[in-house]
Amino acid sequence: MxxxxxxxxxxxxxxxxxxxxxxxxxxxxxxxxxxxxxLPMAGLYACIAPLFAYALFGGSRMLAVGTxxxxxxxxxxxxxxxxxxxxxxxxxxVALFGFSLAVIFLIAAVLRLGFMADFLSKSVIVGFSxxxxxxxxxVQLPRVLGIAPQSGAPVEQLAGAIRHLGDANLIxxxxxxxxxxxxxxxxxxxxxxPGQIAxxxxxxxxxxxxxxxxxxxxxxxSIPRGxxxxxxxxxxxxxxxxxxxxxxxxxxxxxxDTVITxxxxxxxxRETVDANRELYGLSASNMASALTQGLAVSGNGSxxxxxxxxxxxxxxxxxxxxxxxxxxxxxxxxxxARLPTPALGGILIAAAFSxxxxxxxRRLWRFRGTALATALIVMGGVASxxxxxxxxxxxxxxxxxxxxxxxxPADSVTxxxxxxxxxxxxxxxxxxxxxxxxxxxxxxxxxxxxIEKAPEPVSTFVLDASVIFEVxxxxxxxxxxxxxxxxxxGIRFAIANLSMEVAPTFERGGVTACVGARNFFPSVGAALxxxxxxxxx
Numbered sequence: 001m002x003x004x005x006x007x008x009x010x011x012x013x014x015x016x017x018x019x020x021x022x023x024x025x026x027x028x029x030x031x032x033x034x035x036x037x038x039l040p041m042a043g044l045y046a047c048i049a050p051l052f053a054y055a056l057f058g059g060s061r062m063l064a065v066g067t068x069x070x071x072x073x074x075x076x077x078x079x080x081x082x083x084x085x086x087x088x089x090x091x092x093x094v095a096l097f098g099f100s101l102a103v104i105f106l107i108a109a110v111l112r113l114g115f116m117a118d119f120l121s122k123s124v125i126v127g128f129s130x131x132x133x134x135x136x137x138x139v140q141l142p143r144v145l146g147i148a149p150q151s152g153a154p155v156e157q158l159a160g161a162i163r164h165l166g167d168a169n170l171i172x173x174x175x176x177x178x179x180x181x182x183x184x185x186x187x188x189x190x191x192x193x194p195g196q197i198a199x200x201x202x203x204x205x206x207x208x209x210x211x212x213x214x215x216x217x218x219x220x221x222s223i224p225r226g227x228x229x230x231x232x233x234x235x236x237x238x239x240x241x242x243x244x245x246x247x248x249x250x251x252x253x254x255x256x257d258t259v260i261t262x263x264x265x266x267x268x269x270r271e272t273v274d275a276n277r278e279l280y281g282l283s284a285s286n287m288a289s290a291l292t293q294g295l296a297v298s299g300n301g302s303x304x305x306x307x308x309x310x311x312x313x314x315x316x317x318x319x320x321x322x323x324x325x326x327x328x329x330x331x332x333x334x335x336x337a338r339l340p341t342p343a344l345g346g347i348l349i350a351a352a353f354s355x356x357x358x359x360x361x362r363r364l365w366r367f368r369g370t371a372l373a374t375a376l377i378v379m380g381g382v383a384s385x386x387x388x389x390x391x392x393x394x395x396x397x398x399x400x401x402x403x404x405x406x407x408x409p410a411d412s413v414t415x416x417x418x419x420x421x422x423x424x425x426x427x428x429x430x431x432x433x434x435x436x437x438x439x440x441x442x443x444x445x446x447x448x449x450x451i452e453k454a455p456e457p458v459s460t461f462v463l464d465a466s467v468i469f470e471v472x473x474x475x476x477x478x479x480x481x482x483x484x485x486x487x488x489x490g491i492r493f494a495i496a497n498l499s500m501e502v503a504p505t506f507e508r509g510g511v512t513a514c515v516g517a518r519n520f521f522p523s524v525g526a527a528l529x530x531x532x533x534x535x536x537x
Contacts, residue, residue, distance in 0.1 A: 003061065003315050011313040018312030019320020021196035021347070022064060023047075025306050026321060027328050027336060028220045028344060029066075036072035037295055038080055038090055043067055044325070045228040046294030050285035051322035054297075055315040058281025059274045060262040064307050064318060065285045066300035069139075070386065075295060078246055082239075091293060093243060095233035098290030100240075100247035101254070105283035108255070114275030116255070121401065122267075124394035126360045127375035129264045131382025131390055132301040134158060136352040138383075143345030144176030145169070146216060155383040169216045172342040175203060179346025184353060187309060196310045196347050203343035204335060218341045223333040227326065228292040250296075256395055258282055258299030265308055268357075305351035374401070409433030411446060414464060414524070425459035427451075428524055434470035440478035447482050451489065458491050462527045466497035476509025483514040494519045494527040 026047040034043030046067045054065045075094055083089040108114070138158035142149050146169030150160030179199045186195025206212065213219045235243075255278070262273045278299075285297050307317050328336055364372040374397050382390030410432045427450055431443055451458055463479075471479075486493045493515055498506070503520075506512050512520070521527040 007314065007316065011316070014311040014313050015316040016320050017194045017197055018307045018310035018317045020324050021194060021200070021310040022303055022307045022312070022317060022321035023324020023328065024196075024200050024336070024339075025344060025347060026066065026303055026325055027223065028339075028341065029302070030325075031220075031223065033067050033069065033072040033295065036069065037075040037094070039075075039087065039094065039293075039295070041224060041228070042091070042094060042293060042295045043072065044223075044294075044329070045292050046289050046297050047325045048228070048294070048322050049288035049292040050294060050297045051318040053284040053288035054281045055318040055322075057277075057284035058315065059277025060266060060281075060299075061271070061314050062265040062269060062304060062308055062312070063258070063262040063278075063281075063299050064303040064321065065258075065281070065297045066303050067295040067297050068300055068302070071296055071298070074250065079243070082242060091231075092233040092235055093239060094295060095231065095290045095293065096235045096239060096243050097247055098286045098294070098296045099233065100244050101251055101296055102283045102287035102290060104247060104251045105255070105279050105286065108251075109276055109279035109283060112276050114259075114277075114279055116252075116275075121371075121374065121398050123364060123371045123374035124378050124398055125260060125264050125267060126357075126364065127378030127380075128260050128382055128390065128394060129355045129357070130375075131379040132261075132264075132305075133352040133355040134379070134383040135386075136302055136305065136348050136355075140345040140348045140352075143218070143341045144173060144180075144349065146172030146218065146342065153384050153386060158383075171212055171215050172217050172340070175206070175212070175217065175340050176342035176346040176349070179203065179343045180350045183309065183347055183350035187350075187354070194310045195350070196306065199343055199347055200339065203340050204338055207338040207340050212340055213338070220337055220339045220341060220344075222337055223328070225329055225333055227329055228294070230291050231293055232291070253392065254296070254298035255279065255282065256392070260394070261299035261301050261304060264301075264355075265304055268308070301355075302348060302351070305355055306347060309351045309354040370401070374398075403438065406433055406436075407438040408442065409439060413450065423528065425457060426462070426528065427454065427458055427460070428462045428464055428528075430464040430467065432467045435468050435475035435478070436470065436472045437474035440474045443475075444478050444482055444485075448485065451486070451491070458489075460492045460494065460528075461486055462494045462496055462524060464496055464524055465499070465502070468502060469499055471502055471505050471509070473509055476506060476511050479506070479511045480509070480514045483511070492519070494521060494530070496521045496524045496527040 027044065030044035030047045031040065032043065034040045037043065050065050058065070079090060079093045079097060082093060135154040138150070138154040138161065141158060141161040145161060145164065145167070147161065147164050147167050150157040152160065182199050183195035186198065207219060258278055259273065259275050262278060266273045282298065289295065289297050307321065361372060361375065364375055377397060378390060378394040381393035385393070412430050412432070414428045414430050429447065429450060433439060435443060451461070483493050495515060498520060521530065
């Protein structure tokens with residue numbers, strides 16, 4: 001509740017305007033997702049209680065939760081076949097699915113498993129942001145052109161829409177272009193009335209004045225009135241055993257989707273995101289959705305982009321967005337029904353532009369080529385495979401990069417004496433990583449290479465263990481083999497700067513016995529001054 005206590009009245013106009021825009025966009029998209037899932041109103045109901053719940057329990061002030069095409073398709077393809085065409089049973093399974101997700105996220109939050117999101121690097125976030133812009137553009141461009149939605153992956157949808165430019169309805173295209181330009185100009189000029197609100201009001205007025213629906217322009221159409229009631233799913237143990245594994249697998253993807261979306265927008269505002277708080281927010285919002293007959297929700301890039309572009313500043317944007325959906329369902333369905341869909345498409349395309357920052361690609365290139373390559377791969381994955389799949393690819397790349405750093409760490413032969421003067425016959429070696437099974441063999445080979453390629457006979461080898469803060473049994477065996485290798489050649493082996501946490505592990509692994517307790521030193525200097533060669537010098 002901290003954000004409520006610290007709320008500034010100065011933020012209220014921006015949050016109200018952004019909330020109105022967010023709610024107006026959520027209504028048609030929620031209806032579309034519900035239709036896709038087989039429960040027409042479930043997508044719209046997911047735009048009410050979950051937003052209130054996330055505003056209270058979530059951590060990001062920029063993120064908007066909601067359902068999306070992936071979730072709707074997942075419900076249709078995995079839960080739909082279990083119902084044999086019974087809508088009531090499908091509604092129960094959807095509620096059970098949301099409840100299962102809420103429990104999984106709550107357990108993960110209590111166990112503080114949010115650290116898993118730290119595998120999402122800056123490159124992954126930059127690639128995701130620009131890939132998401134392509135996704136939004138591919139989905140919304142057919143709306144603006146007034147043509148049928150294109151099938152396939154996001155990039156295929158975009159390519160298909162471009163191929164059908166000649167079939168565009170000129171009135172739809174005009175409305176879409178004017179809407180996009182109006183929003184972008186409003187953002188640039190920072191007008192008091194957000195461009196999104198002006199576009200919505202103006203588009204409805206144009207629809208009434210010129211009857212664009214009879215000129216081939218698509219409008220939202222009839223929207224059922226009324227709010228969802230509270231309902232507890234009536235399911236069997238067999239249903240729970242069938243749904244739980246699906247929820248467990250989907251939870252990881254949804255969490256990654258939520259955190260990467262939150263961090264992508266937080267980075268634009270120079271803020272940070274607490275991944276564990278996001279787990280609580282996801283738990284609360286999915287519980288709220290399950291109890292109000294809505295589809296499962298996660299961090300959703302499109303509405304977040306709309307709220308961000310409309311100037312939303314705090315979680316109050318979600319509250320006003322949900323309140324807008326409530327007002328629409330109770331009182332405004334006849335008016336919003338005349339809203340041309342190209343205007344919504346224009347608003348979302350403008351939001352996609354706000355996600356793009358090509359200067360980030362230059363920064364990544366100047367920093368490291370692999371960082372740019374990672375961003376481009378993730379962007380291509382999101383655009384060609386889909387949002388969830390692209391995020392999975394990004395997580396995989398991040399894990400590979402982490403493992404690469406751990407398995408092939410940097411090392412160095414440090415200075416042995418004051419003034420960076422080496423001491424004849426002495427090698428001081430630093431291995432700059434935890435020592436474990438993935439790099440134990442590399443550690444051995446590097447030590448052997450140093451001994452064999454030394455320009456003169458080596459009498460003392462000192463391992464600077466200051467960076468080795470973790471070891472396993474394979475590491476202990478590797479150090480023991482190095483110890484035996486050095487002893488066979490008459491080389492004294494000493495270990496310096498060993499942490500107190502690692503020392504017991506070395507003792508259990510036999511390293512202390514092999515090296516000898518008298519050959520462990522608190523510093524490299526102490527190890528060097530204890531050798532006859534150093535004393536003589």
